Amino acid sequence: MSFPSSWTTPPRQPEARFFELAAQRQSVLTKPAGSLGRLETVAVQLAGLQGTEKPGLDQVQISVFAGDHGICEEGISAYPQAVTAQMIANFAHGGAAISVLARSLDAELEVVNLGTVSDVAPDLPGVIDARIAPCTRNFSATDAMSTQQVSEALNHGDSAAQRAADKGCQLFIGGEMGIGNTTSATAIACSLMNKNPMKLAGPGTGMDVAGVRHKAEVIISALQRHDNDDKGEDAMAVLKAFGGFEIAALAGAIAGCAARSIPVLIDGYIVSVAALIAVSQQPDIRPWLLFAHRSAEPGHQAVLDALSAEPLLDLGMRLGEGSGAAVAVPLLRLACNLHNDMASFADAGVSKKEEQ
Template sequence: MSHWFEAPLAEIDLTAQQQAEARQGVLTKPPGSLGQLEQLAIKFAGWQGTVIPELIANKTAIAIFAADHGVAAEGVSAFPQIVTVEMVKNFARGGAAICVLAGHHSAALHIINAGTANSVEGVEGVVDCAIAKGTANFANQPAMTDSQCLDALAIGQHVINHVIADDTRLFIGGEMGIANTTSASAVCCALLNIKAVELAGAGTGLDERSIMHKAEVIAAALQTHSVTTEPLDVLRKVGGFEIAALAGAYIAAAQKGIPSLVDGFIATSSALLACRLQPELKPWLLFSHQSAEKGHQRVLAALEANPLLSLGMRLGEGSGAAMCLPIIDSALALHANMATFEEAEVQTEI
């Protein structure tokens, strides 16, 4: 049976990319001297299908997917599960870091309930797509049923097709969910065949003893459920609703011709999952930063990703990705407005 996420993605305009690369070669600077800024402009030219892509900050859509994880019962987080819904309320009130950054950069912010354990009823501004009151505890049973797994992926498709604005030029996915670094670590361990002790990190601030316990919970679950490397099997057995929704959103965005700016460790676990579900996805992804979470560098390396920043952040919410918006806009402004050697009448031959 085929699934919606296996459908073809939009085509990147390779001609526009080549023309943008040629323009970079004649701007008044030594070739390559702007480093990754040059590649940003070239990528956006291909994504937008024009030699001079437009600035994107006020045409950026940010969606935060919130959900809870049954594995929180195993003591793998430094915070109680109620924090998930309390942070959803904080997002709705505009008090979280991502709210400040979204407002500062004029980016649209959407809050999506993919399945919190506690009710968000009456919280204004939350799009309620809840699958269930959190996933099952994967220490004891698979995190999701087959139908829940597919429904969670489809949340991301729904958000891209029906929630964000039609003229969106860039998508940022954020996440919130107590114990979701445990789920993200389990997903990456399975997909990359890495031992849990090598990938599990501090998450919300665990000490070394608690990190070891977290790794043991992950390792035991992977063995108990005989988790394979097949992405839907991995997602169903140890994934999270918000991790699935993010993966679905990345694929759906690429199907509509919208690139995604990937946030930290959990968002990158979703990107890895999405790339396994849709192998043509990678060229539509831009990686924002390397977080302080232990496993992030390993997963970025597996994706051959070269993130723009490394600020020691590990907040999630899409906050690290939002920090890149002024860098992207600066890259596109330089590409559009710098003079060429011919325009500046600069003699380049000795």
């Protein structure tokens, strides 16, 4: 299987004229300039990305990618790997946080199962069977994924982007589920940014202080082993080394959405790491990304800094699943409504600020 074209070809850049039109509209609405703060700037950003003076967020697609991790053999999670398969069923039956949020938002929700150690019941509603292997390999001993597996995961992400485009999606949210994936994400982030795992490793599913230290030590050892591979900061090599079927699929979905001119609302730590991979591969993806929230995971701020990103919310969340991004959607919808429906000074007969 070859890599998707979105992984090898830069996306087009948004047209500046739509940003300018939206900014002009903001300048004549009945309010002091800048008085709505980031609600103004994010509305202008969405208008520019959607190629319209008046943006909308009626069609929101949420794709949750799930997969298990071989690094769990090193005892880096407070939960057993069986939870990944159990949570896939919970998503399908509507009991997970992202399921509740998707219903509340009237958003499309799909779950893409890329491979779990425990069996997943067949024909679960809303679950796409895209199994690559039961889990990635243990990256403390070998590469987490083969080149073929990386390609498969990227293509599954790109397919999600195509489904979103086919539905007329105006905003894409990627989520993840996979016991052990904060360890994989931290190894990827440390490799790409040359950071110390002791600074970036966090509790993930709820590890105590000793557990977090052990996680960091496992990552340090793995980074030292893979340094001998001379991979440098190559996104593909880093992804192959430290894995995450769901992280690779997220990177593929982010690249695929940018290639199809779909804005992407980035969730927390793990999705931000996937975005870092995608932007490292194709820097022109960056303008298509909005950032929803600052995760309580300690490594998230470093990744946000690397992406020059300032998230909309800081609620102390660290659940994953795309939940933080989903929580930000009402804020974005309100920003669009204000931008689209407020009267201009001329329409309302309100005097503008006098020229100084």
